[in-house]
Amino acid sequence: MTEDLLTIGSRTFRSRLLLGTGKYRNFEEMQQSLEASGTEVVTVALRRLDLSRPGQPTLLDYLDTERYTILPNTAGCKTAEEAIQIAHLAAAMGLPRWVKLEVIPDPDYLLPDPVATLEATRQLVKEGFEVLPYINADPVLARHLQDVGAVTVMPLGSPIGSGQGLLNLPQIQIIIEQARVPVIVDAGIGAPSDAALAMELGAAACLINTAVAQAGNPVLMARAMKLAIEAGRAAFLAGRIPRRPQAVASSPLTGLVGSPS
Amino acid sequence: MTEDLLTIGSRTFRSRLLLGTGKYRNFEEMQQSLEASGTEVVTVALRRLDLSRPGQPTLLDYLDTERYTILPNTAGCKTAEEAIQIAHLAAAMGLPRWVKLEVIPDPDYLLPDPVATLEATRQLVKEGFEVLPYINADPVLARHLQDVGAVTVMPLGSPIGSGQGLLNLPQIQIIIEQARVPVIVDAGIGAPSDAALAMELGAAACLINTAVAQAGNPVLMARAMKLAIEAGRAAFLAGRIPRRPQAVASSPLTGLVGSPS
Amino acid sequence: MTEDLLTIGSRTFRSRLLLGTGKYRNFEEMQQSLEASGTEVVTVALRRLDLSRPGQPTLLDYLDTERYTILPNTAGCKTAEEAIQIAHLAAAMGLPRWVKLEVIPDPDYLLPDPVATLEATRQLVKEGFEVLPYINADPVLARHLQDVGAVTVMPLGSPIGSGQGLLNLPQIQIIIEQARVPVIVDAGIGAPSDAALAMELGAAACLINTAVAQAGNPVLMARAMKLAIEAGRAAFLAGRIPRRPQAVASSPLTGLVGSPS
Amino acid sequence: MTEDLLTIGSRTFRSRLLLGTGKYRNFEEMQQSLEASGTEVVTVALRRLDLSRPGQPTLLDYLDTERYTILPNTAGCKTAEEAIQIAHLAAAMGLPRWVKLEVIPDPDYLLPDPVATLEATRQLVKEGFEVLPYINADPVLARHLQDVGAVTVMPLGSPIGSGQGLLNLPQIQIIIEQARVPVIVDAGIGAPSDAALAMELGAAACLINTAVAQAGNPVLMARAMKLAIEAGRAAFLAGRIPRRPQAVASSPLTGLVGSPS
Secondary structure: OOOOOEEEOOEEEOOOEEEEOOOOOOHHHHHHHHHHHOOOEEEEEHHHOOOOOOOOOOHHHHOOOOOOEEEEEOOOOOOHHHHHHHHHHHHHOOOOOEEEEOOOOOOOOOOOOHHHHHHHHHHHHHOOOEEEEEEOOOHHHHHHHHHOOOOOEEEEOOOOOOOOOOOOHHHHHHHHHHOOOOEEEEOOOOOHHHHHHHHHOOOOEEEEOHHHHOOOOHHHHHHHHHHHHHHHHHHHHHOOOOOOOOOOOOOOOOOOOOOOO | OOOOOEEEOOEEEOOOEEEEOOOOOOHHHHHHHHHHHOOOEEEEEHHHOOOOOOOOOOHHHHOOOOOOEEEEEOOOOOOHHHHHHHHHHHHHOOOOOEEEEOOOOOOOOOOOOHHHHHHHHHHHHHOOOEEEEEEOOOHHHHHHHHHOOOOOEEEEOOOOOOOOOOOOHHHHHHHHHHOOOOEEEEOOOOOHHHHHHHHHOOOOEEEEOHHHHOOOOHHHHHHHHHHHHHHHHHHHHHOOOOOOOOOOOOOOOOOOOOOOO | OOOOOEEEOOEEEOOOEEEEOOOOOOHHHHHHHHHHHOOOEEEEEHHHOOOOOOOOOOHHHHOOOOOOEEEEEOOOOOOHHHHHHHHHHHHHOOOOOEEEEOOOOOOOOOOOOHHHHHHHHHHHHHOOOEEEEEEOOOHHHHHHHHHOOOOOEEEEOOOOOOOOOOOOHHHHHHHHHHOOOOEEEEOOOOOHHHHHHHHHOOOOEEEEOHHHHOOOOHHHHHHHHHHHHHHHHHHHHHOOOOOOOOOOOOOOOOOOOOOOO | OOOOOEEEOOEEEOOOEEEEOOOOOOHHHHHHHHHHHOOOEEEEEHHHOOOOOOOOOOHHHHOOOOOOEEEEEOOOOOOHHHHHHHHHHHHHOOOOOEEEEOOOOOOOOOOOOHHHHHHHHHHHHHOOOEEEEEEOOOHHHHHHHHHOOOOOEEEEOOOOOOOOOOOOHHHHHHHHHHOOOOEEEEOOOOOHHHHHHHHHOOOOEEEEOHHHHOOOOHHHHHHHHHHHHHHHHHHHHHOOOOOOOOOOOOOOOOOOOOOOO
């Protein structure tokens, strides 16, 4: 079998698990979790970095950039303008010229703004960024974003940090069916079963943060997520059995190998 | 970490995936699937064996009994008497003295008979068998079975071969919470996400047949199931995040490592 | 249209809503709720009655037996013997010779005992009682109960008082499909939508208690349940549209009345 | 109790059920269904009207405008421009100056365009229309629409005509919680239980078409929907019991009225 690779814009990866870097109890636990997960892409909230004290180590200093590709994100931005500014900052810092675009005006549920996200995507694509927009599971919006050049769409399974799994499942299925770019499920994954399900449906990858960082044992959960992503991908490639309303015997007495003639 | 072993009655295993042997397209695909799954226990429907032609190879000849422990099952039995008889036959054939007990009077949905299952369990335990009864997800029945000496209970996720996943989830959770023996989810698992979910809830193992045997690519699906079982078990041990009704930012701007002081 | 009547054993009713009498804040609220619900059958826990002080009014004195048929229930019984004894007590008190049979050994989840319920049903039917057994949603058990003469089966939607709705939906559907007696969904109904759903699937009636008695406004909720039961029943008779995976325009531009030729 | 009225913009209604006029088998069945439903608002797809043959009766001639307020809709429009044009046409025809705004570029799933819908709403509000936009269940979009003056938001439960019920439930709940206008659930309602559920959650009304028009017996289903809407509204006002993970006895033996002292 030829290798099953994930291509996002101009970059190619073996791992289909993207990991966030927020909410870990400490940097060491984060580092070990990243390692256990097998991830190749870690996303960093630029606004979380304390850039005001030159010479002081930041989160970035704890990330092995030989090993992980940094994906800057615009968490904490409420408008298209703010998000664009953060993307510019990331580029100025020498980070890779791609961005996970989050425009989130709602402090309660952290749901993204469809209009501002589209606007910021259009602008950043024009400036040469590879844009990975975080969106509600809206298939029409997903198509608009692809039309203006997004290299992926990242529908949310359920609100950030809620761990509720894939509440928007049927609409994520429509997005995947209609997509011309890889679809990455982002937010809401609470357990390996959620990640496996997303992959079984044909998602190209998952981005996970809270479910690992806040697990009782983040390093072990990171490994669990790695296995689940691989399991879901393999099942997608293998082709699952259909759901049937009625039972079908798995030990039938006739008509199969080993049955009486 | 000490090794995480599964103990069913007097037997101990590393793998938490039990596999069925029905419905494969051919024996070779079955053998490769068993190998890819990492299973150590394979269940065989005694009634499927063609024992009428001595000298002719049967399913059992295709199973490496050095590698796999055979778990005879009573598929195809409609009454306690028939099931007991099959258990006797298995013992007479020299198979291990344990039995997956299925008493299924309903040809449409293949649902087990709670009363006959309890009766046959009581009898077979008295005769020294280790009994693994297949049941509806009925917590009170599960306790009765433990009271008469069943070494596990095997609640169904959904009807055999339906691939509908864990429809009886809340009652399976109650069974697990109240159990004094390992709980093995049997029937209904259609995809790795289902298996992972069962393990995340605290199931000790899963028994899978149709979802592997009838997958587009059974060998690849067997591997997917292996990974999913490991993922779900690791997540159970790691401790998942709670489900929250409201979103919680995974990239908060204050109060965590790396945030401005 | 001929009248759509509910027949349970030898009794016939117009209303398809049976109501419990426990957990009301006071008798007046109970009476008003019964009235608002339009119910004709109210169930009474014999063990709740304080029969130790002759001359003192009990719950029964607050029920208009001209208007409502009392259905004695065996709540609080943990064994078949206890339940049979309570049925005898009810008959001795001159209550109608039918009984809602609850045998519940589990104090935590209030789930019924399948074996003891079958045993008590068999015995009480022999003695001439009309028996309405409360059961887990187990289709095979439901058939056994019908075989020994139960006049209905009453599968639980979810555990008593949990208000979780119809968690056992697929198995309730199987019970309904295979039933030769009316199926009454009992326990777990938390809101009118749950009751409507049960009726849409073909349940003959619903038995509700906590969802009315403990609502903010029990009288208004009783009326809501009445309407929902009627709605669900009408929908069952009318024939609902199929669930479709794909959208179908409800305002198509061609091919229907009013469209351009 | 003061009357419980629904106010949409400048109009007030008693019924909380809005009905569509598409997909009926004939006009008579439509008329009888409208009557059985108790609706006061019926929506008409302007593009469905055959206006090319003056003097010929159209759908509008079959609607009693003394009894029903016509709500023109823009079904069949793929762009903001087309939708605005249809609104203008409706006004020119003397229809009420409000519009159910549908901008649907996707012929497969009939999902609305968030950006074009916002744009058309802004424009039509400026021109003095009362606008009722049909949207994906996107809380941020819902707020944008309210900010530009929409008199309601109409999130879809599931794609038009799919009858899948409230797949987007959690996000509809967020929209209701944050709304400053009445929220009307539109599309996807397949049965009375779906409609009751929407109302229980606090939806102000439901708009239903296919589930009535294509039912086996549309007139009876129209009545079922009327009852379900009333049931769900009453339950919302009455206050439902909480969902509990654990069972709570509804026939407790101590501590309530009628219990032994």
